[in-house]
């Protein structure tokens with residue numbers, strides 16, 4: 195069975211369902227040939243495939259979705275041990291992938307995240323639909339822009355950490371033990387508009403925060419928030435959230451990832 199994007203018939207929330215749980219690291223499986231440290235490689239994943247039907251209440255529509263990953267090193271490496279230059283190279287490749295994926299037909303939303311506890315990699319997923327949580331964010335930003343007279347992210351006074359490019363805030367209403375938001379000080383609507391020098395400072399901030407959270411004894415997700423294709427305006431941001439009963443797709447984008455009926459039966463009955 196192909197994995198599917200499904201839409202809740204009442205709430206409209208998105209869910210990706212699969213019949214398969216990987217038993218070994220998917221990045222090691224993909225990269226059996228690569229042993230070299232410090233190598234970067236983009237691999238396709240089958241989290242979602244193209245093209246497919248998105249099943250909603252009123253039938254289904256043909257949609258396009260892709261997932262891929264930037265595999266950033268070997269299995270046992272810690273992302274936080276990477277040099278700033280190496281993280282800058284990863285960001286440069288991520289930005290290139292964002293620009294390429296944006297050009298594909300039917301693309302509405304591109305998300306990307308890292309999990310600090312697994313094989314160092316950034317997973318990029320491309321969807322034909324705007325996730326509900328992102329839709330809510332866009333509406334809230336527009337409303338706040340009207341009442342504040344400026345972008346609420348530009349206006350934010352963040353005192354936790356800063357460098358030439360970024361300011362970092364502690365979430366006012368955190369969704370996990372550690373929940374930090376890093377914003378560019380300038381109003382930039384897409385990662386694709388960042389220059390090499392910007393990527394260096396972004397890499398430096400990512401490295402510093404990663405080390406900080408790791409020293410506090412937590413694994414975490416790092417989530418990139420990029421402008422949805424049809425959004426009029428956006429302010430890019432990076433979210434750091436410690437792992438504790440959460441997953442990045444649902445907490446940060448409002449998309450759940452779970453087993454379909456067949457996959458669930460396999461887990462419960464131990465067959466298949």
Ligand SMILES: [Zn+2]
Pocket residue numbers: 219220221222223268269313
């Ligand atoms: Zn691995």
Ligand SMILES: [Zn+2]
Pocket residue numbers: 345346347348349380381382428429
């Ligand atoms: Zn802004």
